[in-house]
Amino acid sequence: MARKLAGLAVTLLAASFVIFGASYAAPGDPVTFLAGGKENLTPEYLAAVRAQYHLDDPFLVQYGRWLGGAVSGDLGRSLQYNDQVADLLAARLPSTLALVGCTAVLFTVLGVGLGVLAAVRGGRVDAAVVAGTTLATSVPPFVVATALISLFGVRLGWFPVMGGGSLWHLTLPAVTLAVGALAVVSRVTRQSMIEQRELDHVTVARASGLSERLIVVRHVLRGALGPIVTMCGLVTAGMLAGTVIVEAAFGLNGVGSLLVNAINTHDFPVTQAVLLLMVTAYILVTTLVELVQPLIDPRARRPA
Amino acid sequence: MLLSVEELTVEAGGRRPILREVSLTVGRGEIVGLVGESGSGKSTIARSVLRLLPQRARVSGRVLVEGDDVLAMGPEALRGLRSSTVSMIYQDPRSSLNPVRRIGDFLTERMVHTLGRPKAQARATALELLAAVGMRDPEARLRQYPHELSGGMLQRVVVAAALAAGPSLLLADEATSALDVTTQAETLALLRRVQAERGLGMLFITHDLHLAAAFCDRVHVLYAGTIVESRPAKELFADPRHPYTQGLLACTPDLGDPRPIRPVPGRPPSLDDAFDGCPFAPRCPHATGRCESARPEPVTAGGGAAACHLLEP
Amino acid sequence: MTAVATLPPSTARPLGHHLATAFLAVVVLAALFAPLVAPYEPDAVDFAATLAPVSPEHLLGADQSGRDLLARVLYGARTSLVGPLLLLAIASVLGVALGTLAAWRRGWVDAVVGRVTDVMYAFPGLLFVVLVVAVFGNGMTTAVVALGLAYAPTIAKYTRSVAVAECGKPYIDAYRVQGMGGLAICVRHLVPNMARPIVGYLVVLFGEGLMSLATLSFLGFGAQPPSSDWGLMVKEGQPAVVQGAFLPVLVPGAAIALVVVSFNVLGVRFADRLGVRGS
Numbered sequence: 001m002a003r004k005l006a007g008l009a010v011t012l013l014a015a016s017f018v019i020f021g022a023s024y025a026a027p028g029d030p031v032t033f034l035a036g037g038k039e040n041l042t043p044e045y046l047a048a049v050r051a052q053y054h055l056d057d058p059f060l061v062q063y064g065r066w067l068g069g070a071v072s073g074d075l076g077r078s079l080q081y082n083d084q085v086a087d088l089l090a091a092r093l094p095s096t097l098a099l100v101g102c103t104a105v106l107f108t109v110l111g112v113g114l115g116v117l118a119a120v121r122g123g124r125v126d127a128a129v130v131a132g133t134t135l136a137t138s139v140p141p142f143v144v145a146t147a148l149i150s151l152f153g154v155r156l157g158w159f160p161v162m163g164g165g166s167l168w169h170l171t172l173p174a175v176t177l178a179v180g181a182l183a184v185v186s187r188v189t190r191q192s193m194i195e196q197r198e199l200d201h202v203t204v205a206r207a208s209g210l211s212e213r214l215i216v217v218r219h220v221l222r223g224a225l226g227p228i229v230t231m232c233g234l235v236t237a238g239m240l241a242g243t244v245i246v247e248a249a250f251g252l253n254g255v256g257s258l259l260v261n262a263i264n265t266h267d268f269p270v271t272q273a274v275l276l277l278m279v280t281a282y283i284l285v286t287t288l289v290e291l292v293q294p295l296i297d298p299r300a301r302r303p304a
Numbered sequence: 305m306l307l308s309v310e311e312l313t314v315e316a317g318g319r320r321p322i323l324r325e326v327s328l329t330v331g332r333g334e335i336v337g338l339v340g341e342s343g344s345g346k347s348t349i350a351r352s353v354l355r356l357l358p359q360r361a362r363v364s365g366r367v368l369v370e371g372d373d374v375l376a377m378g379p380e381a382l383r384g385l386r387s388s389t390v391s392m393i394y395q396d397p398r399s400s401l402n403p404v405r406r407i408g409d410f411l412t413e414r415m416v417h418t419l420g421r422p423k424a425q426a427r428a429t430a431l432e433l434l435a436a437v438g439m440r441d442p443e444a445r446l447r448q449y450p451h452e453l454s455g456g457m458l459q460r461v462v463v464a465a466a467l468a469a470g471p472s473l474l475l476a477d478e479a480t481s482a483l484d485v486t487t488q489a490e491t492l493a494l495l496r497r498v499q500a501e502r503g504l505g506m507l508f509i510t511h512d513l514h515l516a517a518a519f520c521d522r523v524h525v526l527y528a529g530t531i532v533e534s535r536p537a538k539e540l541f542a543d544p545r546h547p548y549t550q551g552l553l554a555c556t557p558d559l560g561d562p563r564p565i566r567p568v569p570g571r572p573p574s575l576d577d578a579f580d581g582c583p584f585a586p587r588c589p590h591a592t593g594r595c596e597s598a599r600p601e602p603v604t605a606g607g608g609a610a611a612c613h614l615l616e617p
Numbered sequence: 618m619t620a621v622a623t624l625p626p627s628t629a630r631p632l633g634h635h636l637a638t639a640f641l642a643v644v645v646l647a648a649l650f651a652p653l654v655a656p657y658e659p660d661a662v663d664f665a666a667t668l669a670p671v672s673p674e675h676l677l678g679a680d681q682s683g684r685d686l687l688a689r690v691l692y693g694a695r696t697s698l699v700g701p702l703l704l705l706a707i708a709s710v711l712g713v714a715l716g717t718l719a720a721w722r723r724g725w726v727d728a729v730v731g732r733v734t735d736v737m738y739a740f741p742g743l744l745f746v747v748l749v750v751a752v753f754g755n756g757m758t759t760a761v762v763a764l765g766l767a768y769a770p771t772i773a774k775y776t777r778s779v780a781v782a783e784c785g786k787p788y789i790d791a792y793r794v795q796g797m798g799g800l801a802i803c804v805r806h807l808v809p810n811m812a813r814p815i816v817g818y819l820v821v822l823f824g825e826g827l828m829s830l831a832t833l834s835f836l837g838f839g840a841q842p843p844s845s846d847w848g849l850m851v852k853e854g855q856p857a858v859v860q861g862a863f864l865p866v867l868v869p870g871a872a873i874a875l876v877v878v879s880f881n882v883l884g885v886r887f888a889d890r891l892g893v894r895g896s
Contacts, residue, residue, distance in 0.1 A: 014732075015739040019748060026752045033752070138878040140828040142835045143870040146851055150863045200399040207354050208465075209387025209418040218413070219402050241742030248836055249855070260836055263751045271751045275744060282741040297404055298449040 001291075008287045015279045016070070019272055020063050031055055033268070052077065070276060080267040088258065089273060096243050096254035102167070102174035104236045107181040112228060114182065115189025119197065120216055129190070133183035141242065145176045145249035173250045177242050181235045188231040192224035199223070226296050233289030237282045305329050305368070306473055306505040307353065312365035314348055314529075316358050318575025322348050323529045325365070330473065330505040335496075337520030337537065338509045339552070341572040345529040346509045350475045353507070354386055369473065387418035391466035393495075395478035397458035401450040408446030411465050419469060433464035437494055456487030463494060467502070474499065474506045481510065492519060513552045517541035522608070525549050528573045528583035535608030545610040548584045582613065590614055634886060637879035644876055648694035655688035659845045668862040678864035680850075681857050686868045689845035693869065696846040697876070700761055700839075701826035705819055707765025712772025713815060717803055719773065720780030730777070734770040743767070743829060750838040757846070760839035764829055768822065775818050779811050820887045824880035831873050847873045 026033040031050055049055075054062050069075065075085035118129035152158045152172060159172050193216075196202065202219050210218070243256035251257070255274055262270035294300040307330040315321040323345045330336045340346045351357055352367050355374050367374040369389055372381065394400045401410050408430060415426035427446070434442035437460040450458060459479065466474060476495060480488040496519070499506050510516050516523045517537045525533040525546065533546040544550045551568035570587035573579075582588070585595040594613050602609040603616055647654060656676070666683035669675045677686040719730040737745060749763035783789070784807070792802045833839035834848030842849065847869040854865025 011735060011739050014736040018736060022748050022752045134881065135878060138824065138881045139874040140832055140835075140877070142832055142848070142851060143874050146855060146858065146866040146870055150858050150866060154858055154861055154863075200394065200396065201402045203356060204392075204394060204400045205402070205413070207356055207386055207392050208414040209383040209385070210413065211383065211418070214417055218405075218417075223402065223404060225404075238741040241740075241744050244743070244747070245832055245836065259747065263747065264755075264837060268751065271748075275740075275748055275751075278741065278744055279739055283739055299403055299451050 019275050020066055075273040076269040078270050080265045085269050085273045092255045092258050099170055100239050102170050103177040106174055107178040108232050111182045111185025112189050115186035118190045119193035133186050136179050137183040141176055141180055141245050142249050144179050148172045173246045176246050189228050192227040193220050196220045196223040230289050237285035240278045240281050306332050308368040310366040314361055314363050316361040319578040328524050330507050332505050333503045335506045335508055335520045337516035337523035339513050339516045340526035343572050344526045346526050350477045388469040390473045391471040392475040393462055393466050393479040396482045397462045400462050403450050407448050414468050437464045459491050474504050477509045533610040539607050545605045546612050547588045547590055633882050637882040640879045644694050647691045648698050651691040655691045657685040657688040659689045659692040660843045677868050680865040690868055690872050693845040693847045700830045704761045704764040704826050708768035708772050711769035713776050716773040716776025717780050720777045737770040755838050757840045760833045779814050821884045824877040
């Protein structure tokens, strides 16, 4: 446990270091880079940027200051919006979290469902599920997004095409994100269930007269839960990065589209903050998934 | 008769059937041994009694439990049979229990989910059963997971679960083979005790002829899917008639027995070895031309029967 | 124990396999001979044909600027295929070198390579690439190099696992006993012997690389106008969707999807044949 948390801290530090240090990798004086667009380069402005980033301090001091600020919620000021980055994030985060939440529910329910179906039915159903989900992973999300917009948004007019705010607006984006995840989750579910089904204790349960439905629920699926939960957790964690694409495709005002705009407008404080947020969330969720394992599998618990 | 297997033949794609015209019976209060090498089909017999055969298997013959044919009954009757009439005990107790469920779940599952008993009552029964199989502190055991118990304790749990629904027939499939010697003895004593107390019929499957002879009332020796000798245990041990049985007894050393150890030559037949005559003929020291070509029928011998041309009058 | 019924191994469907091969062959040929086959220049603007539907003049229609979609998609095959090829080249040179080094030296070198890989893995999806693009600016070169860097750890990890197994084989010791230097053994014997599984793995990665690169172009980080890269075409076609014209999006979108699907169909079989483990 302590080891895991230490590893978590080290990885977080390293990642934040990469994110912060990246500005120094840029060609030329960091101040020009951090100042963004070329037309802004008045001496006063450059001085302001220099002051904001404390560019005259040694590199490590700057990093420490930035990290300290980030931990206490001060992520600096956006060059583009002239606003606190933390406020920008706070305004955008709910919509992104709602999107990730909807997607997670969608792909967990459908993915596990399809996986169970494929494993239990076998034969043609199995082949169809495997083929369908493999096909689904082969189509990039932004293509899925545009196809869904064309069909359900414009042609059929069932869903709003752009913008966000309601669950209704989130449906197509969530479906887009879920399509890619579906294949991974259903494949892990199917594989894990097939492995569990072959175990002796399942035959023992069958020999004790338990119905097939109960065997699947109480033994096969229960035994397969570990890998399924891990995969769902990992996919959800990665989903934060996936929102970048989907929010851009659907014009949602979330953290992902904030990142794309920040990059296109050379708004580096915002870029850094969003990346730090996404990486932190990703690492936290993946660690959480590991910590949950002992709850699922008693064998992973340390002897008290 | 409690269990009556009649002319059971099971084929599953090999060049010879897994079982060929096997007939045996188990009465109430009787322990019947079934001895054979691995691959001889002994587990398939136990599985047939619960109809746990591979989907593609072709089966003929009858398996009667309390007069009903297991192979022909409907799904409801089959579940009834599995849940309340016949219980099976397996070789490896550790793989018989779901590792992520508590011992209590394992014990009460059958009672709650297939027999529909209330949970509290099932729990009380589970406690009684654990006490009956000699487990200390049954309350605490119910909350434990399989990996927290030793193999011997787990086998007790498995025996307790087998008794949960008050069955009349126990199938013990190599129930003690995976345990070390002392726990093996404890488990055998336990099986004998519960069998005697409850008047159960038991089909005791093992590869150990000595063990079977000591533990059972009657013993069937199985070779390549056919029963080659069926005798009362004591007579079989004292005076084996079939060359295979003789060979089996000769391969184990005995204290104070001056006979040299003689392994049975050759290897156990696989499902791809087909036989026109006696399946043991290729490994039999006494085989004649007739053994290669004609299949021997069982003949009466020493209180039972053996299928060997040499014994024919 | 009784033999448990096992299903026969799933029979590969040769039809899908042939279709995928044929389709990819057509795409490669189109990329090679785009100037000969394309009916127009890819950037020939013709406002009279704005959002033209499918017609004899424009077989796949035209986009908002009246540029012929067939011509653009044919030319686009070039960047869309060469890009992933380049990024995989960068990634495999780096990855194979690092992976082999880690497996050969073990000890602290292995630990350092492992740590670097872990930090890269801390960036989910394309975020590492996005960071690089944010620093070095948009453009195809940046995108390809950044993706190459992002894929390198994956390949390094895979190479390391293969190389560790390979290093345990007696022939390596035999060369060492003969006094051959470590570098020479690695370059002349170890790496060539690992070529099969690594190439198989690269085939599996190609579809993913194509998807990632197209995604970057779609976000505006990769190919820049007037390129007819497929990802960029989808991005540029998006506004037309709201006007009810789907072709500018569907044509390049379908091209990406079909190429990736074909590649995955072939990649899986190819990887099986080349003995890629655990992909």
